[in-house]
Amino acid sequence: MSKDVLGEVYGVTVQKGGVGKSTFSQALAYSFANQGYKTVLVDLDPQSTLTGAFFGYSYGAFSQTEDNGSIEYDVSNITNIFRDTDVEPIVVKTTKHLVNPNKGKMLQPHYLEEELEIDFYPSNYQLLSATESDDFTRENKIQLLYKFIDSLKTKYDRIVIDSPPSFGIITTSILKAAKAILIPIPTKNVDTDGMVGFFRTLDKIYITENLKDLSKIVLIPNMFDKRVTDAKETLTEIKRIPNLLHETKNLRNLSCKVMDPFPQKACIQEAPSFKLFLAPYIMDFHRSQNQDLILKIDNIAKELTN
Template sequence: MNGNLLRELRTRLRLSQGDLKDKLNRLLDRSYDKPRISRWENNKEPIPDDVAHVLTSLVSNQTQVARVVVMANQKGGVGKTTSSLNLAYALKTLGCRVLLVDMDPQATATIGLLAGQHVEAYHQGKTSAQLILNDKPIGDVILHPDDVPEELQLPYDLIASHIELSETDSRREPGFDVALREAIDSVKTAYDWVVVDAPPNLGMLTWMSLAAGDEVIVPVRTEPYDTMGVGLIMGTISKIQRRLNPGLRLSGILPTQYNARKSVDREVLKHLQTMLRDKTSVLIPVPSSAVYGHAARAGRVALESSPTSHATLPYLSIAKSLNDRSPLPLAPVVERETV
């Protein structure tokens, strides 16, 4: 076993290095410390066979549960909701059981999927507002495709949102920031993937979404001003990893609305690759295309209505890699242009 595999197994078990140290010491009657775990993970010291055996056994005995991927960026208009809708659909086409959780009070994903029925969902008490603010059991707020009119063609299970969810930021109570994680944990065996659409800010709802996640993808529009806030969301992710969710993994930055024919888009993509070289990956760009607008007006998911379009295929590629636990597809290296 090498350090990368050890780190992956620890992440799957949702353990910090300190948690892993404590568990190994209990199970093996040892006195390992955190620096030792760190040296193992950085391949600076060989991993003992009994440690490798214990970790492998813990993971293999773990019940198969859903993985939670969060789409997050504090800036609006970057394709976060579009990415949530299409990634969830891509995972569904792979045969996965998928739940989409709309944690944005603006409810863009909800309205896109339910049209006028989003009001009825609120009246039925089936929204993330009732889940988070009223402690309603998650099983009572999930909308299944059979729960909505057939003409809506809801492609996967959904927890709808409502403007009332914005009251979350004023709530102060112990452990409130892990309320979503606790709720999702109770239905994880019913799904393969849970996709969370976080709101466009760095408040409680975003913290709550990240605290519930296994992976986070940050959509970023390839516009100069949009890249300036990448450091803010990455800083928030780092704090969540340290304080609330050590198992959270930053899977990469997802460039959106990309036009390879425009020099400014190519320059922004190059800037992201340079800026983030030692921090995270820049994923395959999602091209700018009219298929997204057409799908939204028709109340459809773009990958559903245009499954062979070059603009939607990146979501399918990312979904396949996530589901196979293989490296995510990366953006092509952009060479700096010469005048």
Template structure:
């Protein structure tokens, strides 16, 4: 008998690009899959940064039949949800690392390797055009995304979604479905007023968009450099956010956790360029320098799942 899943949705979102959304999306998905959980990684950002990290930015979303001119959309094209067609994920095979029970013995490695699969739903540039078209009303568009996301809950233990850097239709749908959200905040050159504005907007739409399913916010101070005074000052501001939420009308009862700062490391930029998940890249090339990052990633994944 096939297993029945009751998957949790965890959105990765913030109102700014280039802050680490895609990095943490793929790293958290890897962490869950590494725990033996059936995991879906979903790119719903029309910029398709996460998709580009795996497949390049020229991912083929459709083809046109030369004989009759009919456009034929790929089975993995996310915009199929607007045509009432199923979207099939791309299965990504990566490496899982297991402690070797014979480690320490002559010629025995510390870790054993085996294959591990993660289902990936890629994005493409058409997603923005479909979302902004007049073919559907705003509420219809939100409902289409919500229905798609909720349909994944019966197929996966964990659904990690990379959201667009805005409070638009797609992000609203993700928030409506998510049990917890992860918000990366860079600790350099940050507009503190903009950071506060993000949470005030979230508080404003909490009732109007019915985000009652959302129960936890996890914050990641990202790109931290302890040598830079601006990083330390911004880190202090980020740690004040839970207090800020207690002063809001609708977010005050949500759990809010600020994780340990995530350092700025070259491996974070290098892994996507080689089409690697971050953790396997570290294990294969930079284990001695960056193994602490793997523990930080696992701690973030655990915190997202801990709902009181």
């Protein structure tokens, strides 16, 4: 990417937890990095699922009490944003699989492996305290978070952010900086009233918070099981959501795309236990059955950038 072109921010957000935000955040970041983009993955959810469950970083790594009773914060503590102190990413190393030009020859594998690095900003429970403290006004907190996210645009081509399941200060900051957002929706007894409320709230803050950069919403029906009648009925409801945007005052001009449903597969739950990104886990352990999932993630990444 040319140095005079700013990177693009993609937020993974929805008002409900346990729907696959962290799964898609890490999978998208890998997809972008695998395509050659300089990519950063940011965990801005104080629940820290991405930080702990997926990458295994403990809270104890982010701050420690000194002998004199003061607290020394780690250089990668995300709450340094509120202390006017730089935050440094952690470099996560993973594997990139390349098609072997000599495949088919005797003793030659189909794929070759090389190391792939992705920068990662971890979260921790202190982030919630920082955003709820009285040290700054709401507007100042949003501005500090937005300034941090915006600064990443000069360092990276693609910025993927896992957001908290609420329309609070953090999510508002992400939305202000984002070009597009990905919304995972489980195809299990979806709360359609809740989704209506989500878009009504988004419609209001689109103007009040000046979300001028946001141009696209991508919906991914998640945990889909085609054998279950309820899942198929829910998928039909999700496909109607773009019509809901047409009825809003401010979101009607935004592009809204519903992707093909993402299936419920064991490998998706297993990858975090090995502290692996989804794609390399599939390539190493479940290639024959689940390689199509990698293509689905790549298609989502492509749709977000279009």
